Amino acid sequence: MIKVAITLRLLLRRNKNFTDLNVENEDLVNSYEKIATNSSADIRKATVTNAFSGKKKSTMITIILIVESMGFTMKDFGEQYNRISDKDILEFEKNILKIQS
Template identity: 40%
Template sequence: MNIEENINKIKIILSLKKLLEKGKNLQKEFKDNKVVYSYHGVASNALLRKATVNDTLNGKTIPKATTLISIVEGMGFNMTDFSKEFDSISEDDVKIYLQEYT
């Protein structure tokens, strides 16, 4: 895996984690929200195995496009929301992630 692939992988992980956190905050505001913002809840909504969601959010695998879309939509977001998060991640965010998880 080259450097660019690694950076994109980290940006995907960070983007998904940001959306998950946003969802948890939204859930506190809206009691009727039916999306559960946990790995299990996302997996259930996305019709994926919990291990798939877990491996993706923990950086063990790079998701295929269909898996990524399923996870994002399983969180109750769309790909526009994901791309905004992805684009907002800086080089410093990637460096911090690398320092914490390697």
């Protein structure tokens, strides 16, 4: 769950970095709301938020919908997922999960 959340956050950060570079593209998906809206299925913003939180398991179809709505492929997701280290997981748990409690 945590590796999925970390991976989704890193992919979303890539999109946000394009926004920060003043790339004017209204279609760029750079928020949870835009992910839900851009999804090819009816996916709720709360479902998206849960996937990014690392607290609840997401179904594979939810992950696929989120990844594709951000403009990435499952190959992109898999490559990023495989780069997540135990250190990354511990840092996420320490920083993110404590903040959300």
